[in-house]
Amino acid sequence: MVVPLPFYRPRDSPLHGLHPAAKVALALGVLVASLVLTHPLYLLAVLAGTIVLAASARALRDWWGFMRLFALVAITIVAINVLASARGATVIWGGFGLGWVSVSIEGLAFGAVMAVRLFAVVSAFTVLSLTLHPDELTQLMSRFAYRSGLALSLSTRLYPVVVTDAGSIVDAQRSRGLDLDAGGRLARMRARLPVVVPLFHTSMERAVGIAEAMEARGFGSGPRTRWRAQRPRWNDWVAIGSSAFLCAASVWLARAVGGTPTFYPRIDLPLDPVTIVAALLLGMLVSVPAALPSEGGARHG
């Protein structure tokens, strides 16, 4: 089955209109903040900020379509953490008498915080891929790693083609009478070979063809020009600045303000007014770009 990957959705939005570097800066800012911050309230605020960004990019539905799948991963993480960590003091379930399996409130809480952190990071990068045109990635990387950027962009361009290929190969093999879903797991995997082999050959032939066509069009013949080379505008600088400020604020908050929450052996979550205000500010900081004008928004469609 095909996973609904969060591909670029063309929209006229403040986020879409940003310079690709600014879009990447936003995602990196959230990444740093999520890694540095430990207080669940802060992490929730950052996550909320990314949701505001997704909404401002008018891509909330696509965002949710992917995050919903990711929720399964998050639940697994919580579950593993709960089962594998025996350090919590408030054991609410002792398991099957197995010494190492115990569920504690502390374990649950810590797992939940981990999940929120992961959610925030994945959410930010989902927003990035929903708003960053694959060609923008090539453009962004053209200064230092054009070929890698192109390879990435080419693979996103060909993804739908390969999905179509796979579908038509499945049709072909079923038409000859192969039952691709029969038997146990091993049998099913072996039964997939008739799909994988032609798909590999088709993709290889296409790759050789594209490489040839690129060469014929002068690719790699010397220095390139960039027709969309664009300078960051004020709104890009605002987005980059807010990301930088987010990073700095997160580092400072994690060290200095409100004390560090601890989970083991007992939960200690400082919830003073300062923490609450700081969380609100963090959330607002993440969502700053949503408030930018979308004038000339769709540089890239």
Add this chain to the structure above:
Amino acid sequence: MPGTDDAPAVEIRGLTYWYPGADAPALDGVDLTVRRGELVLLVGRSGSGKSTLLRSLDGLVPSYYGGRFKGSVRVDGVVARGRSVGELARRVGLVFQDPERQLVMSRVDNEVAFGLESLAFPPEVIRSRVADALSAVGLTGKEAAFVSELSAGQAQRLALASVLATEPPVLGLDEPTSQLDPEAADDFLARLDGERRARGATVVLAEHRLDRCLPISDRVVVLERGRIVFDGTPQGFADGRWEGASEAVLPVLSAAFRDGAPTPLTKDAAHALAVTLASGGRLTIEPRATPIPGDVLVGCRGLHFSYPDGEEVLRGADLELRSGEVLALMGPNGAGKSTLARHLNGLLRPSAGRVEVLGQDAAGRTVARLARDVALLTQNPGDYLFERTVADELALTARLRGLGGEAASIEVRTVAAELGLTEHLGAFSWDLSAGQRQRAALGALLVGAPRVLVLDEPTRGMDGGHRASLAALLRRQSASGRAVMVVTHDAELAALAADRWAVMEGGRIAVEGGPTEVFVARPQYAPVLWQATVGVPGPRPALCPSELRIVGGAPR
């Protein structure tokens, strides 16, 4: 002295070239001079060296492929040898067969800009060239579209725009319309002709659609096994009085009026000639015998089907396939032809209506079970091939049909012989040519003797000779009692193979019957010869050259 105006656009001397590891040369002593502004039509069967010759123009042969290379190629006054493909890209632009195998970027305008950026044009030049090139191919307004959302015709026009944008003096096109339906192909060729005239560009065009290309060509060059066997005017080519002229390379009208001179190049000229001949009582048409169809093997009644996106593709389609007949299913893109074909073996199931295979309701039976009775060949034969050799491929189907031991190997050999695959049984499936791959895939389907054979667009990219042998193969299948249905845009294939036609429109069969009923109602699906002979006093129109007789030669 690059680019001097008096130098020919292309000058090839004594070009002989071997691909790495090949025993025979792909090009063998080719001499060719192309004047500036000429459109040279490159004709030849698959594998005759057309693609190789085109690739020698910009140095892909030999620098991308390797191999041994003798002789010289000058393009735009510049010797190609020793220059990089990139350098030559300013002088030669190539358009390839398959749009999916040449487009690089995700966004339409970036695709056009890609070549210009690679050749380091300044950004302001790129901006105006991108706009011009997109407008030249009718894609203005699609700048921001995703390349993956374009139709095949649009994608191929985008490939042309990308090449036009760098304004190379020489354009080389390698069967650029082979993946397109007739309407998109006509549009592509018309735009190509308009642009090359407007720009004064030199064009070398390899194509199988001769009836459409001859009228726009200045000259025809025929390749056979890497050698030039004809080099002259379109008229001289069509008249067919040159060594090696055969129906495999000649256009349909040449083959039909080969006793006349000069041979008509266009449908209208052919029509005028036919009228003259008929009024002199010198044109006779002997229609093919229509077989008496046997039992109904597949019956569809009132089929409805919607894809998950909600689009209803079938809206009450009725269809019958009878033993001993070949049905050609034609119609515009999106009419539901392939969708209907996928209902016959259960790949798709109707939301309403009923499919009967050999008198039994298909609803309760699996695809694997239905595949024993209905063989469906989809568009890419490569999709079927995953075993190491052709023999293994056929043997696998035999196992799936419950055949084992001696029975299996007899069946494999019989099917292979029937399809002309015997000498390829030991070959690795992916080393075969496109035509051989199609036969291998057919072989994998026909083991176990299914009564019904359905083919979806089997002649994409196929030359005239291969088309004729596929048509003969389909007729042998129906003669042996099978019911054959071919979904196709190829009116010439249908003319050679079919007994009955059906035109699908908007999810149902709009017209069906013999050629006369169908083509009077929908003349756009008639083969070129029918169009040229319709309305001619006397006999009924002809479908293919073998039905037409000219008594005592044509008027001079």
